[in-house]
Amino acid sequence: MQRKSLLSDAIIGAIHWLDPWTVADPGALVAAYAQSFSESGGRILQADIKSVQQVRDRWQVNTASETVEADEVVVALGPWAGSWLKELGYHFPTFVKRGYHMHYASQASAKLNFWVMDAEVGYLLAPMNAGIRLTTGAELDRLDAPADVNQLGAAEKVARSVFPLGERRDEVPWKGARPCLPDMKPVIGPAPRHPGLWLAFGHGHQGFTLGPATGHLMAEMMEGQPTSIDMAPFRADRF
Ligand SMILES: Cc1cc2nc3c(=O)[nH]c(=O)nc-3n(C[C@H](O)[C@H](O)[C@H](O)COP(=O)(O)OP(=O)(O)OC[C@H]3O[C@@H](n4cnc5c(N)ncnc54)[C@H](O)[C@@H]3O)c2cc1C
Structure with a gap:
């Protein structure tokens, strides 16, 4: 009854989905993920990345104030990933x-x-x-x-x-x-020509929902474990 009284009578039909999963404060959820990461020993550094480069067999991420070095880097730059990856010679047909x-x-x-x-x-x-x-x-x-x-x-x-x-x-x-990306599936996996470089972008309309699953799959791949699902549809070299 309540549903009927609030919505306009001009609506002549609708599908009632009984069990949607919704989040009332997405920012708070992401902040909770960040807190959980920190509490597990992760370090969060917020900075404007100026360049990402491979130096010998390691990776350097250069910000305005410091250089962070690592054996492996995950590019999860959402809409900005495509232009960054061009600098490394990858031409993904990204759009927004x-x-x-x-x-x-x-x-x-x-x-x-x-x-x-x-x-x-x-x-x-x-x-x-x-x-x-x-x-x-x-x-x-x-x-x-x-x-x-x-x-x-x-x-x-x-x-x-x-x-x-x-x-x-x-x-x-x-x-x-x-x-x-044109097939509306993300790229999740290793960069084809750069050992230690991992890609996770192109989640389209579902990135907020899929982020944790992508993180889980990425961890499995980086640890060399069997993945929970077949990753072939998401490989980078399909483009
Ligand atoms: C209107 C709208 C509604 C949506 N609704 C939903 C929904 O209901 N459910 C759902 O699951 N998804 C939804 N999405 C999609 C979702 O928001 C995206 O898929 C998701 O944000 C992608 O996550 P990401 O981490 O890959 O990229 P982003 O969240 O875009 O993160 C990329 C990050 O890279 C950072 N960055 C870029 N350049 C630099 C630099 N030089 N230095 C440092 N940092 C940099 C950016 O600041 C940003 O924080 C919606 C999107 C829009 C626009």
């Missing part, structure tokens, strides 16, 4: 599907208890800790092109006719880029 989100209050006491995806218009409303999040679909543009507020504005207009959204809660929309 950009998208935006904005948080909203609810009007009066309206409460959104479940996510709603409008597949026809291409947006999703989800109850998050920060408010009701409206996330947009794919915007095809360059990674570094300026933000275009029209996609979010158009989706918001339709969303307001579906659910009583209140005022915007963020000063500016969040803009992100889904890192994609």
Whole structure:
């Protein structure tokens, strides 16, 4: 009954997915991963990487302030991976599907208890800790092109006719880029021509969900263990 009363009667049909897995605060989850990594003895260094180079049989990652050396390096640079790897002679056909989100209050006491995806218009409303999040679909543009507020504005207009959204809660929309490859599968595995260089990028629309699985598979490969799944579909030399 509650579902019926909140959503507009203009919706003539929907599929009710009973057991979705959702996260109300993705940033907090990623922060918890980072804390767990530190507590396991990992060191987190946040810096702008200037170059990654192979020096004899080791790798050097150079930042503005220091050089970190290691036997093995994982390139997990999301949408930025393709341009970095060009410097090492790899030409992956990467592209991005950009998208935006904005948080909203609810009007009066309206409460959104479940996510709603409008597949026809291409947006999703989800109850998050920060408010009701409206996330947009794919915007095809360059990674570094300026933000275009029209996609979010158009989706918001339709969303307001579906659910009583209140005022915007963020000063500016969040803009992100889904890192994609033409077969919409990531590259996970060793770089073909550089021992000690590992690649994990191109997770498209599912990178937040797939990150932990990719980390697990990467650890298995780097340790020389049998992998939990067949990694052939994700090998780098398919391009
Ligand atoms: C609108 C939108 C909605 C999405 N919704 C979902 C969803 O519901 N579920 C889901 O699973 N996925 C979703 N995704 C996809 C998900 O966000 C990506 O697949 C995921 O972030 C990719 O993770 P990554 O670690 O490979 O790359 P990123 O998260 O992009 O991380 C790459 C990192 O590299 C860093 N970097 C780049 N250059 C440098 C440099 N020179 N020096 C140092 N650091 C550098 C960047 O700062 C960044 O932190 C969505 C994406 C968008 C845009």
